[in-house]
Amino acid sequence: MQNNVGVLCKLAVHNKKIIMTVRQSSDMAKFKQCLKEAKHIVVLSGAGISAESGIPTFRGAGGYWRKYEASSLATPGAFKNSPSLVWEFYHYRREVAAKAQPNAGHIAIANYELRNCKDKTVTVITQNVDGLHARAGTQNLIELHGNLYKTRCTKCKEVLINNDSPICEALANRGAPDSKIVGSDIPVKSLPHCKKCDGLLRPHIVWFGESLEPTVLQKAGEVMEDCDVCLVVGTSSVVYPAAMFAPQAAARGAVVAEFNIEPTPATTSFHYYFQGPCGSTLPEALSD
Numbered sequence: 001m002q003n004n005v006g007v008l009c010k011l012a013v014h015n016k017k018i019i020m021t022v023r024q025s026s027d028m029a030k031f032k033q034c035l036k037e038a039k040h041i042v043v044l045s046g047a048g049i050s051a052e053s054g055i056p057t058f059r060g061a062g063g064y065w066r067k068y069e070a071s072s073l074a075t076p077g078a079f080k081n082s083p084s085l086v087w088e089f090y091h092y093r094r095e096v097a098a099k100a101q102p103n104a105g106h107i108a109i110a111n112y113e114l115r116n117c118k119d120k121t122v123t124v125i126t127q128n129v130d131g132l133h134a135r136a137g138t139q140n141l142i143e144l145h146g147n148l149y150k151t152r153c154t155k156c157k158e159v160l161i162n163n164d165s166p167i168c169e170a171l172a173n174r175g176a177p178d179s180k181i182v183g184s185d186i187p188v189k190s191l192p193h194c195k196k197c198d199g200l201l202r203p204h205i206v207w208f209g210e211s212l213e214p215t216v217l218q219k220a221g222e223v224m225e226d227c228d229v230c231l232v233v234g235t236s237s238v239v240y241p242a243a244m245f246a247p248q249a250a251a252r253g254a255v256v257a258e259f260n261i262e263p264t265p266a267t268t269s270f271h272y273y274f275q276g277p278c279g280s281t282l283p284e285a286l287s288d
């Protein structure tokens with residue numbers, strides 16, 4: 001199946017023209033030397049960087065909420081079918097992320113940017129929606145898939161920051177992930193609504209099947225095109241378009257290092273692979 005440019009979807013197979021096998025190393029000292037010489041550095045992060053903060057990823061045991069595969073609720077169809085169910089899911093995710101703290105991985109990246117911003121550009125491109133990079137102090141941040149603490153009106157399209165907990169009265173004490181809970185029955189009129197036009201609000205998140213914001217996608221593309229070193233952290237590299245960023249950078253000659261607890265479909269196209277929890281591997285890689 002051909003992808004529409006910029007539409008969020010899971011890749012069935014990686015593009016063989018882009019994924020090529022390179023000679024791979026896990027020599028940390030060598031990688032740190034590359035970082036030292038680099039001028040433009042990108043960190044491309046995914047759900048795995050927040051796993052050590054207690055935020056479930058979409059893969060593995062944490063990939064379920066109640067009986068649902070988490071990614072099946074991150075779709076416009078699911079919201080249309082049951083805005084109540086999808087709001088419960090997002091209310092749960094907002095509450096979990098609000099209580100979580102940035103971990104050693106987020107902090108190592110933010111501190112690296114702070115120490116090096118005079119003579120390098122350091123940009124974080126994240127697929128995460130939990131806000132933890134910003135809370136760790138990252139300044140130069142591109143949030144590809146939106147943010148749990150932003151809402152968008154389905155009618156007038158206004159985007160607003162919203163940190164309310166709960167986001168509305170009707171969602172108080174809702175959203176428990178227990179697989180025995182069946183259905184969701186909050187009337188639509190009691191879900192979050194726009195103060196201006198009274199339209200139903202939705203999370204300002206790019207769902208599967210939806211397009212990334214063109215300006216965000218373009219900015220990420222430019223930064224990827226310019227980088228000489230890219231750190232790919234805690235992402236399964238199966239969610240398009242982000243999944244293609246690092247293999248494309250590696251194919252044009254940038255040094256790419258992957259930090260993950262297990263290999264991914266893209267691992268063999270990267271120059272470095274550092275296996276392990278990134279709360280341990282990143283502080284080592286990004287220390288002076």
Ligand SMILES: NC(=O)c1ccc[n+]([C@@H]2O[C@H](COP(=O)([O-])OP(=O)(O)OC[C@H]3O[C@@H](n4cnc5c(N)ncnc54)[C@H](O)[C@@H]3O)[C@@H](O)[C@H]2O)c1
Binds near residue numbers: 046051
């Ligand atoms: N925290 C969040 O904001 C969050 C959480 C779940 C899903 N999502 C969304 O779901 C989609 C999922 O794609 P994805 O690739 O980001 O995540 P993913 O869930 O598909 O994959 C997570 C990856 O992280 C790795 N991982 C797990 N723990 C790790 C650790 N401690 N250190 C290093 N690596 C670790 C796993 O091996 C896996 O490859 C994205 O669109 C993202 O927006 C976001």
Ligand SMILES: [Zn+2]
Binds near residue numbers: 154155195198
């Ligand atoms: Zn509105």
